[in-house]
Amino acid sequence: MSKIKLTMLVLGSLLINNATLQAADEENNSQVADQNLFDSNGSNEDTKTVDAPATQADLQGVRTEITILREQWQRKLDKGTVLSTRNANLSGSFTVNYGFYNGNVTSAGVNDGFKVGLSSVGFKGNLHRDYEKGKNIDYALTIGSDKTSFTLLPSDIWLSYQILPSLDPEKPYLKVTAGQQKKPFGLEATTSDDKKPTVTGAQFASTMKLNERDLGLLITGDLFPVNDYGFKYRVPLIEYNFMVLNGNGPVGTGNLANADNSQDLLGRIVINAPVEYSHVLRGLSVGSSYYRGKKTTNITNNAVTVASQGDRNRFGADIAYVNTPVGFTYEYAQAKDPVAKTVNGVSVLGSTNSDAHTFTLFYNFGEQFVKGYVQQDRYDDWWPTSYQPFFRFDRLTPDTSKRSTRTDVYTVGFNWFFAETTKLQINYNRTFAYLNGIKSLPDNALVAQFQFGF
Amino acid sequence: MRKIASVFLLLGIITTLLSGTALSSDNPKVIRIGCTGSNRPVPGNTFGILHQLHLLEDEFKKDGIQVEWNVFKGAGPASNEALANGAVDFVTFGDLPSIIGRAQGKIKLLAIHETRRAAYTIVQPDSKAKTIADLKGKKWGVSYGTSSHLYFSRLVDKFGLKENQFNAISFSGGDGKAAFLAKQIDALNVGSDVTDYVALGQGKVIYGTDKAPELKGTAGLVVTEAFAKKYPEITYRFVKTYVRAAKLGSEPKNRDKTLALWSATGTPLSTYKKEYENVPLALIINPVPDEYTISHLKDGIKFAKEKGIIRKAFAFEDWYDGSYLNRALKELKLEKYWPASDINGKPTPR
Numbered sequence: 001m002s003k004i005k006l007t008m009l010v011l012g013s014l015l016i017n018n019a020t021l022q023a024a025d026e027e028n029n030s031q032v033a034d035q036n037l038f039d040s041n042g043s044n045e046d047t048k049t050v051d052a053p054a055t056q057a058d059l060q061g062v063r064t065e066i067t068i069l070r071e072q073w074q075r076k077l078d079k080g081t082v083l084s085t086r087n088a089n090l091s092g093s094f095t096v097n098y099g100f101y102n103g104n105v106t107s108a109g110v111n112d113g114f115k116v117g118l119s120s121v122g123f124k125g126n127l128h129r130d131y132e133k134g135k136n137i138d139y140a141l142t143i144g145s146d147k148t149s150f151t152l153l154p155s156d157i158w159l160s161y162q163i164l165p166s167l168d169p170e171k172p173y174l175k176v177t178a179g180q181q182k183k184p185f186g187l188e189a190t191t192s193d194d195k196k197p198t199v200t201g202a203q204f205a206s207t208m209k210l211n212e213r214d215l216g217l218l219i220t221g222d223l224f225p226v227n228d229y230g231f232k233y234r235v236p237l238i239e240y241n242f243m244v245l246n247g248n249g250p251v252g253t254g255n256l257a258n259a260d261n262s263q264d265l266l267g268r269i270v271i272n273a274p275v276e277y278s279h280v281l282r283g284l285s286v287g288s289s290y291y292r293g294k295k296t297t298n299i300t301n302n303a304v305t306v307a308s309q310g311d312r313n314r315f316g317a318d319i320a321y322v323n324t325p326v327g328f329t330y331e332y333a334q335a336k337d338p339v340a341k342t343v344n345g346v347s348v349l350g351s352t353n354s355d356a357h358t359f360t361l362f363y364n365f366g367e368q369f370v371k372g373y374v375q376q377d378r379y380d381d382w383w384p385t386s387y388q389p390f391f392r393f394d395r396l397t398p399d400t401s402k403r404s405t406r407t408d409v410y411t412v413g414f415n416w417f418f419a420e421t422t423k424l425q426i427n428y429n430r431t432f433a434y435l436n437g438i439k440s441l442p443d444n445a446l447v448a449q450f451q452f453g454f
Numbered sequence: 455m456r457k458i459a460s461v462f463l464l465l466g467i468i469t470t471l472l473s474g475t476a477l478s479s480d481n482p483k484v485i486r487i488g489c490t491g492s493n494r495p496v497p498g499n500t501f502g503i504l505h506q507l508h509l510l511e512d513e514f515k516k517d518g519i520q521v522e523w524n525v526f527k528g529a530g531p532a533s534n535e536a537l538a539n540g541a542v543d544f545v546t547f548g549d550l551p552s553i554i555g556r557a558q559g560k561i562k563l564l565a566i567h568e569t570r571r572a573a574y575t576i577v578q579p580d581s582k583a584k585t586i587a588d589l590k591g592k593k594w595g596v597s598y599g600t601s602s603h604l605y606f607s608r609l610v611d612k613f614g615l616k617e618n619q620f621n622a623i624s625f626s627g628g629d630g631k632a633a634f635l636a637k638q639i640d641a642l643n644v645g646s647d648v649t650d651y652v653a654l655g656q657g658k659v660i661y662g663t664d665k666a667p668e669l670k671g672t673a674g675l676v677v678t679e680a681f682a683k684k685y686p687e688i689t690y691r692f693v694k695t696y697v698r699a700a701k702l703g704s705e706p707k708n709r710d711k712t713l714a715l716w717s718a719t720g721t722p723l724s725t726y727k728k729e730y731e732n733v734p735l736a737l738i739i740n741p742v743p744d745e746y747t748i749s750h751l752k753d754g755i756k757f758a759k760e761k762g763i764i765r766k767a768f769a770f771e772d773w774y775d776g777s778y779l780n781r782a783l784k785e786l787k788l789e790k791y792w793p794a795s796d797i798n799g800k801p802t803p804r
Contacts, residue, residue, distance in 0.1 A: 030698070031698065031701065031786065034509070034698050034699075034701070034702055035702065035705075035708075037507055037509075038503075038507060038702045038708060038711070041506065041507050041715075130638075131632070131633040131636050131638030131639070132593060132623075132633070132638045132639065167623050167624065167625075168623065168624065169598075169624060228554075228599075229531070229554070229598040229599030229603060229624075229763060230530070230531060230534050230550070230551055230554025230555065230557075230558070230599050230763070230764075231531050231534045231535050231538065231554075231558075231599070232528065232531040232532070232535070232599055232626065233531075233535075276558060276765070277534070277535070277538060277558065278538050278558035278559055324538075324539045324540075325539075367536075367539065367541045370535055370536060370539045370541055371528075371532075371535065372526060372528040372531060372532030372533070372534075372535035372536060373524070373526070373532065373535060373536045373539065373541050373542075375526065375527045375528055375532065376495070376524055376525055376526055376527060377491045377493060377494055377495040377496075377525040377526075377527055378495050378525070379495055
């Protein structure tokens, strides 16, 4: 028995030693193979050529090449290039969609079929660049279509100046912008279309006229910035906006100037979670907006019409958590608008209060929104494909004294970002209108939309 | 209420379907690598050899595992962002960004990627400044969050000065170069591309790591803890292939071709030749931490904490996981191959 054990032990050791030797041989062989691969990748001649000193003939060849290229470039520049006195970035954004509509609320009278939605094209650029402090002067000129007639109207026309230096991320920023621009009220109205998950915006943004541009002077700034250099991430504790505006909507709809002598005022303040990039609370912000303005309303009594000015005020509160991969936004908006009311048979100036709630929950798959990741050196036209399912609840109560009359919209959607500036959006909207507490039959709309830009 | 529940159920289904690709399996479908280039999608150093010889692709081909190279324009901060968002598994980056990455995230240092990374401070050709102290109150371009930031902090500290005595301006990408060439700033931190500025008469060197080798940078190879924990054998094979590439680049007979490979990054070959003149490449891409690199990284951690760049310090020993590297060195019989350096960068027995 012991002999068998001894024999097995010897055989075992031989096998193990052999395996070890084989492994060592394999490692040696793999290193030889590595060296062969290294030697075969590009030739040594290439390296020698790179090392060889340049001759006068070589230099002359390079000079000739440069001269030819310079002449070619100049010819192109003279004949076939759009020139600009100052830096100008041309950009555009377009949508085309197909929708199925069924119902009597938002889908009433809407036929199934293709539609071209909002489109815009414009220039943005720099009129003065301050390399030392970043106190730059920038401009924008954008023309956009309206939804119904595709009439092109001015969208953004503004000039901005960085009052405080913008190159030091540890210091607060302050900027002034004059011209026609977005109103800094809440989330829905300030988010650009390419960042919005839904095809259709929240109801309140259009009914309260918060998503339309206006003419005015906007001061934008921040305080107490937290700067995480390791991630190039800067978040100010406080962001503030203050705007003086006509309150008469954008240029081009007949209102080239203010409708009255009074100016409307708009203020917004946002508190951000002052945390570093990797913190779970990154992207958490709480904001509040207040708009105070006047609106002229005609009051007619005994065939005599008197233009009366009433308060047009807005109040908003919002909370957002935009992190990776999950995020949500909730926004509450309240409006007070002047209306003509009849009291005891006499038309008087009254007011209506309305309010709205909008909640959106989304989840991102992919790196579409990871800024540092998408900026890569690549030879091909690469972009990380990303997906974003989302859910939105949107409620608008047009008169808060009649809460039982309102419209609720539930949206389930899916965004597919398949190229750098292009996405496919699929939205299913289910809308319920309540009239004095009576719920309507559901209104259904299924819309697939391509949003693309350059 | 039931309808709302249905909506969430639908979302849940979509989410589950989409996340199907990320469900657990024996091997990953893809190994995602992050690194930095020089305006071309080609990394340098050991990663440059791995990338151009397709060593990783060959290693994992038999398992059907793809290798994805992501060469970030935004250097270290972009790598950290990608790591924090779970977009990459392995990354090489400089000392300060990797220290910040570890301070905020769960990554393990597997090996060294580059030692003795050069850094220089240049001033305008007509500048009268002769010393670092002469730059007090002057505008100095620094790329915050990168190795340049750590170099700047250590440099002013070396001369007993404070950072706030200078008008340091943070630039990223080519903005610093544009501002310097437009003569809008007085000084700029640059790397081995210093030779281009000097050769073209665009700037002159006022100080650099040629005079203070202790200010040279160190870059590392890291892996996310999640990946290493889930795929320890894949991690090991990655490190082993990495060591094979480092060996090829370290061989004196391969020197010229290695430098030629690195010049595919976009940095001219002449720049590499000048930078590494009389320096064995085995010192530059030595993957094995030694006293020199360890002390440099430990100092970096301490420095970053003192300067408030990171909120919480950590021990180097908790960050570095040498198990994969040691196993690879042993299997490849390369335990004694790379030279070791003492704390001052002088040769010492390993």
